[in-house]
Amino acid sequence: MATKLPPVDVVIVGSGWTGGIVAKELAPTGLKVVMFERGRPQDTVPDFAGPQAHDALKYSRRLHMVQDLSQETITFRNSMDQVALPIRQHGFYWPGTNVGGSGAHWSGLTWRWSEWEHKMRSGTIGKYGKNIIPQDMNLQDWPVSYDELEPYYDRFEKVCGISGKAGNIKGRQVAGGNPFEAPRQNEYPTPPMTASHVMTLFDKATANLGYHPFPIPTANCSQDYVNPDGIALGQCHYCGHCTAYGCEANAKASPHFLMLPLARKNPNFQLRTNATVVKINLDSDGKRATGVTYVDARGREIEQPADLVILGAFVTGNVHLMLHSGIGQPYDPKTNTGVIGRNYAFQGGGGARLLLDSNTFTNPFMGSGALGSWIDDFNGDNYDFAKAGYIGGGGISIGSNSGDPLTYHPTMPGQPRWGKGWKKAMVDAYHHVAGVSHQGAVMSYRQNYFDLDPTYRDAFGRPMLRLTFDWQPNEQKLMAAHSAVCQRIAEEITGRKEGGAGMPRSFGHFNSGFYQTTHNTGGVVFGDDPKTSALNKYCQSWDVPNLFVLGSCVFPQNAGRNPTGPVGALAFWAADAITKKYLKRPGALV
Secondary structure, three states, X not given: OOEXXXXXXXXXEOOOHHHHHHHHXXXXXXXXXXXXOOOOOOOHHHHOOOOHHHOHHHHHHOOOOEOOOOOOOEEEEOOOOOOOEEOOOOOOOOOEOOOOOXXXXXXXXXXXXXXXXXXXXXXHHHHHOHHHOOOOEOOOOOOOOHHHHHHHHHHHHHHHXXXXXXXXXXXXXXXXXXXXXXXXXXXXXXXXXXXXXXXXXXXXXXXXXXXXXXXXXXXXXXXXXXXXXXXXXXXXXXXXOOOOOOOOXXXXXXXXXXXXXXXXXXXXXXXXXXXXXXXXXXXXXXXXXXXXEEEOOOOOEEEEEEEEEEEOOOHHHHHHHHHHHOOOOEOEOOOOEOOEOEEEEOOEEEEEXXXXXXXXXXXXXXXXXXXXXXXXXXXXXXXXXXXXXXXXXXXXXXXXXXXXXXXXXXXXXXXXXXHHHHHXXXXXXXXXXXXXXXXXXXXXXXXXEEEEEEEEEOOXXXXXXXXXXXXXXXXXXXXXXXXXXXXHHHHHHHOOHHHEEEOOOOOOOOOOXXXXXXXXXXXXXXXXXXXXXXXXXXXXXXXXXXXXXXXXXXXXXXXXXXXXXXXXXXXXXXXXXXXHHHOOOOOOXX
């Protein structure tokens, strides 16, 4: 039987970006707040101090800051007629663990999503009519417009010291930035990072082809910066150890030093580590959360009563808790009804690899997680869907991100894949290979969803979360078309036809076995209609009003850009609603 603790005002599940932002915003209220983190304590010092911070075996291979799959994992299948099996190695998702969550090991790309990406359904129908949308595509609008969210995008960028170049300030086009971006009120808080050589090659080639390159906005700070909360960020060292690593210089924005120290200013705030929340508890009517049950480091089951519960875990963690706790109607793909587990989406990928001449060096050991150039000419709705034959877009880019010798083994297609020949090919290519890649949107479909697995259970005795997902024709067309654009850019860079051999990617069935991105979305989506959404516009549960759910699990579909920007903006948006509306009059906000 679980040990029951004295009640608190607020429980926050997860210490990543969303949990950290809400905790920081609640600090001035003086409420009793308990934050749960399933992983270990960690901080810049001593955990990310050099030289051990660059331990490639520990971080990039053994993924020290990523979920322990021996304790928690999901099962996966491509379609409903298959038997799902547990995922036992990290491939397409890297849920963060330890203090800071995924916000400690992320790469740093920080986008605002476009106006169309907030209104994908109505925006598409407005241009092309309803018939362009496939019958099995569950395309939905966000309940929040870009204009409503713009101040919160701005707030998140300033807190994180995002480095970049604006392309549209208050409707005025600005040279050097993204000409397709939605209007913004302010320039980025810090200038773009120093461009690498491959970025200059990409910029020249894409401009020659009539496209519009610009530097990727990044949370890897280009210079020393003090944010509006008075917290200092250091300048990026271009050490190439961002993705899967913590930052020794506090140059990469992370909630462990930007949010949690401010939350701790509330003397009633407590962070409990090595504490895995396994269930949200409900009253006898199932209409109110009474707190959570968690398992501590000694395996003891403990109940923490609370008046307000906020979920800020990774997508899979939030969806799993909602399903296991019986909150909201589980999604049924056969009838396309229910809301928990609905609208799962991933991201497409692909590109072209190019070999530069022996006198051109890429210096892959220098870079950062988000250092790169990008074009949005084929992203969002910046081109004709009817002519292209698919809905959704993608960004095309080149980057200087990591030359980590344990993970970066560049060779050209057709060369040996093992043995002496592979070693020679890798050594010859290490300084001279680059990749033009694309990151594509994925729409939501009735046949792509989460539910609880009927066979497998995790270390806590819960049914595992099951994911059913596969590429659909719309995304297969998008990936093939954008890979061809990447090939064209690669050939423009090298000046020869054979210069941009295609990077291997399967456009057939989705393969969960290798890393692509970790940008999973959906499962607990927000919207205006309780029949197709689990949450209202403030990320508050329709069914349990004292429960808020944050993170990319609220996105109805996925875009061709990274999710952290809107995740951070929505966390500030929801925190405002909680502090300014909900706490004054607890209950449904919509």
